[in-house]
Amino acid sequence: MTTVTGYIGRFAPSPSGPLHAGSLVAALASFLDARVHGGRWLLRIEDIDETRTVAGAADDIIDTLAALDMPSDGPVLVQSRRKDRYQLARDRLGALAYPCGCSRKEIADSRVGTASDGAALYPGTCRHGLAPGKVARTLRLRVPDAGQAGELVRFDDRWLGRQSQHLATDVGDFVLQRADGFWAYQLAVVVDDAEQGVTDVVRGADLLDSTARQIYLQGQLDYPTPRYLHLPLLMNEVGEKFSKQNGAQALDLARPLEELQRAAGFLGLETQAARDREAFWTLALAGWNARFGPRP
Numbered sequence: 185m186t187t188v189t190g191y192i193g194r195f196a197p198s199p200s201g202p203l204h205a206g207s208l209v210a211a212l213a214s215f216l217d218a219r220v221h222g223g224r225w226l227l228r229i230e231d232i233d234e235t236r237t238v239a240g241a242a243d244d245i246i247d248t249l250a251a252l253d254m255p256s257d258g259p260v261l262v263q264s265r266r267k268d269r270y271q272l273a274r275d276r277l278g279a280l281a282y283p284c285g286c287s288r289k290e291i292a293d294s295r296v297g298t299a300s301d302g303a304a305l306y307p308g309t310c311r312h313g314l315a316p317g318k319v320a321r322t323l324r325l326r327v328p329d330a331g332q333a334g335e336l337v338r339f340d341d342r343w344l345g346r347q348s349q350h351l352a353t354d355v356g357d358f359v360l361q362r363a364d365g366f367w368a369y370q371l372a373v374v375v376d377d378a379e380q381g382v383t384d385v386v387r388g389a390d391l392l393d394s395t396a397r398q399i400y401l402q403g404q405l406d407y408p409t410p411r412y413l414h415l416p417l418l419m420n421e422v423g424e425k426f427s428k429q430n431g432a433q434a435l436d437l438a439r440p441l442e443e444l445q446r447a448a449g450f451l452g453l454e455t456q457a458a459r460d461r462e463a464f465w466t467l468a469l470a471g472w473n474a475r476f477g478p479r480p
């Protein structure tokens with residue numbers, strides 16, 4: 185594995201709506217972590233799933249972060265402009281990636297098991313070539329069989345501790361390119377984290393289940409594996425993840441200090457005493473540093 189020197193963190197929102205209280209938590213934590221490590225913090229617009237892109241949302245998110253004192257420390261990467269990079273990565277995977285002609289229904293009907301995200305496990309139908317009469321719909325990545333080297337992926341999460349996942353039984357051969365032609369998030373995020381030199385990923389725990397897949401892909405592409413920290417998720421009153429899909433409101437930018445304090449409070453940082461943003465940042469950085477800062 186390549187040794188990483190110099191902290192590079194990132195925040196990678198999908199522009200499916202404005203920044204909301206839930207995504208501000210991830211933005212703030214990743215920003216604080218970069219700052220306490222003396223690192224850089226990069227913004228990336230994850231619009232690879234163009235069916236979910238809302239016009240104007242990317243600029244709105246970038247402007248909101250800047251208004252909250254969190255501008256990107258470098259050029260903002262935009263996934264929809266990087267399809268040639270994902271194609272190159274796909275080419276490097278060679279025969280490990282294979283065309284699959286199965287529909288979602290066929291996979292569900294095969295009932296070989298349930299993946300950790302609740303979806304039906306892929307039964308491996310097209311692993312050794314498209315079944316007769318089938319046309320390629322998606323591109324899948326072959327994962328090692330149960331019991332084979334590399335099948336069990338382990339990593340130490342900086343918030344949640346030791347994690348592990350069995351690729352064969354918890355995930356299955358996963359999609360790299362979707363039936364509608366768009367590259368899958370799993371491939372794009374791995375290529376982008378590597379090309380931006382990201383050493384530390386700080387993001388919501390809704391992505392914990394994707395991490396083993398990403399670590400496996402990094403290994404196949406000879407990329408270094410960053411450190412990971414998965415944050416607890418902000419829930420709404422009915423216990424759902426706070427997200428654009430369930431109608432989370434945009435932030436109230438007339439009250440930036442209050443919005444920052446709310447996000448910091450959710451992360452367990454004591455910033456209520458701050459009367460202005462300068463004081464807020466001092467308290468938030470000290471609080472994060474005490475818990476997650478570099479150790480001598």
Ligand code: GLU
Pocket residue numbers: 195196197198230373387388391
């Ligand atoms: N684009 C993802 C989201 O908005 C974040 C992906 C990541 O941080 O790896 O939920």
